[in-house]
Amino acid sequence: MANSFINASLPDTSDRMLFAVPKKGRLYDQCLGLLSSIGIEFNRKPRHDIALVTNMPIALVFLPAADIATYVAKGNIDIGITGLDIIRESQTENDVAELLRLGFGKCKLQVQAPLGHPVVSAEDLVGKRIVTSFINLTKQRFAELEGVDPEKIRTQVRFVSGSVEAACGLGLADGIVDLVESGDTMRAAGLHAIDTILDTESVLITNQHPRFPKLAETIKKRVEGILTARQYVLCQYNIDRKSLEMACRITPGRQAPTVTPLEQNGWVAVSVMVEKKLVGDKMDALSDIGATDILVLNIANARA
Numbered sequence: 001m002a003n004s005f006i007n008a009s010l011p012d013t014s015d016r017m018l019f020a021v022p023k024k025g026r027l028y029d030q031c032l033g034l035l036s037s038i039g040i041e042f043n044r045k046p047r048h049d050i051a052l053v054t055n056m057p058i059a060l061v062f063l064p065a066a067d068i069a070t071y072v073a074k075g076n077i078d079i080g081i082t083g084l085d086i087i088r089e090s091q092t093e094n095d096v097a098e099l100l101r102l103g104f105g106k107c108k109l110q111v112q113a114p115l116g117h118p119v120v121s122a123e124d125l126v127g128k129r130i131v132t133s134f135i136n137l138t139k140q141r142f143a144e145l146e147g148v149d150p151e152k153i154r155t156q157v158r159f160v161s162g163s164v165e166a167a168c169g170l171g172l173a174d175g176i177v178d179l180v181e182s183g184d185t186m187r188a189a190g191l192h193a194i195d196t197i198l199d200t201e202s203v204l205i206t207n208q209h210p211r212f213p214k215l216a217e218t219i220k221k222r223v224e225g226i227l228t229a230r231q232y233v234l235c236q237y238n239i240d241r242k243s244l245e246m247a248c249r250i251t252p253g254r255q256a257p258t259v260t261p262l263e264q265n266g267w268v269a270v271s272v273m274v275e276k277k278l279v280g281d282k283m284d285a286l287s288d289i290g291a292t293d294i295l296v297l298n299i300a301n302a303r304a
C-alpha cells in the first residue's frame with residue numbers, strides 16, 4: 001500500500017491520492033499543461049517535489065520519469081504519467097494498469113550505428129559493444145537476435161544515464177540504443193537507425209490495487225475529455241435540406257450531427273464534431289455540395 005510521506009518537514013499526504021508526474025525533461029511541460037486542463041490546482045514551492053492539490057484530495061509527486069512506473073507498480077504511488085518505454089524497461093508491465101495513452105511523448109526506441117560503417121542491421125552488432133540507458137530492452141532485443149536468454153548474450157551492453165549519442169564518437173561503443181523523435185540528435189552525432197525496438201508514448205497508469213479507485217476514474221474521465229477536445233473541432237454550417245443526407249455522410253460526427261431548421265425555407269443548420277486532422281478536406285467537400293457559412297470552433301473540453 002502507498003506509504004504516506006511521514007517526514008515532519010513534508011506535508012501530510014496520508015489521506016490523499018499520490019499522483020506522480022515527471023519532474024523535468026521532455027514530458028514535464030506537457031504534463032503540467034494536462035494537469036491545468038483537467039482543473040488540478042496546486043502551488044509547488046521551488047525545489048519541493050511534493051505539491052498538495054488545493055481543490056482535490058490529491059498530492060502531486062514530481063519524480064524522475066524513469067522511476068515513476070516502479071513507484072506505481074509497488075503501490076507507493078497511486079497514479080502516474082510516464083512513457084511506455086519506461087514501463088517496459090522497468091519490467092513493470094504486469095504490475096501497472098494502463099488507463100489511457102496520452103498522445104504526447106511519442107518517439108521510437110531504436111538501435112543506432114555510425115553512418116559509413118559496415119554496420120547496417122542489428123545483426124551486425126551482435127557480439128559488439130552497445131551503450132544505452134535502456135539495458136533490459138536492449139538485452140532482450142539482442143537475446144532475440146542471438147537466440148539465447150538475455151543474461152547469456154555475447155553482445156556487450158553498457159549503461160549510461162544520458163547523452164547516449166556521444167558514445168560511438170568517443171570510441172566507447174560500436175552502436176547505441178536510444179530514443180528518437182525528430183532524429184536531430186541521431187543525425188548530429190553521425191548515426192543512423194538500423195532497428196526499431198519499440199514505439200512509445202506517454203501513458204496514464206495506476207497499480208493493480210488502487211487505493212482511490214473512484215478518484216482515479218474521475219481523473220481518467222477528465223483526461224479522456226481533454227484528449228477528445230484536442231482531437232476534435234466543432235464544425236457548423238448551413239445546407240439545403242435536399243443536400244443534408246450527402247452532408248451527413250461527409251460529417252457523420254461521433255454520434256450524429258445536430259440539425260436545426262433555419263428561418264430560411266428548406267435550409268438547415270448543422271453542428272457536428274469533426275476530427276481536427278480531417279477538417280480541411282471536410283470543409284472543401286461541404287463547400288462543393290453547396291454548404292455555406294462553414295465555421296470551425298475549437299473545443300475547450302468534452303465528455304463522451
Ligand SMILES: Nc1ncnc2c1ncn2[C@@H]1O[C@H](COP(=O)(O)OP(=O)(O)OP(=O)(O)O)[C@@H](O)[C@H]1O
Binds near residue numbers: 202
Ligand atoms: N525526444 C523525445 N521525444 C519524445 N519523448 C521523449 C523524448 N525523449 C524522451 N521522451 C519520453 O520522455 C521520457 C523521459 O525522457 P526524458 O529525456 O524527458 O527524461 P530524462 O532523460 O530523465 O530527462 P532529461 O532528458 O531532462 O535528463 C522517455 O522515457 C520517453 O518516454
Ligand SMILES: O=P(O)(O)OC[C@H]1O[C@H](OP(=O)(O)OP(=O)(O)O)[C@H](O)[C@@H]1O
Binds near residue numbers: 183
Ligand atoms: O530525435 P530527437 O528529437 O533529437 O530526440 C531524441 C533525443 O531526446 C532524448 O534526449 P534528451 O533531450 O532527453 O537528453 P538526454 O539524452 O540527456 O536525456 C533522447 O535521449 C534522444 O537523445
Ligand SMILES: [Mg+2]
Binds near residue numbers: 025162
Ligand atoms: Mg532525456
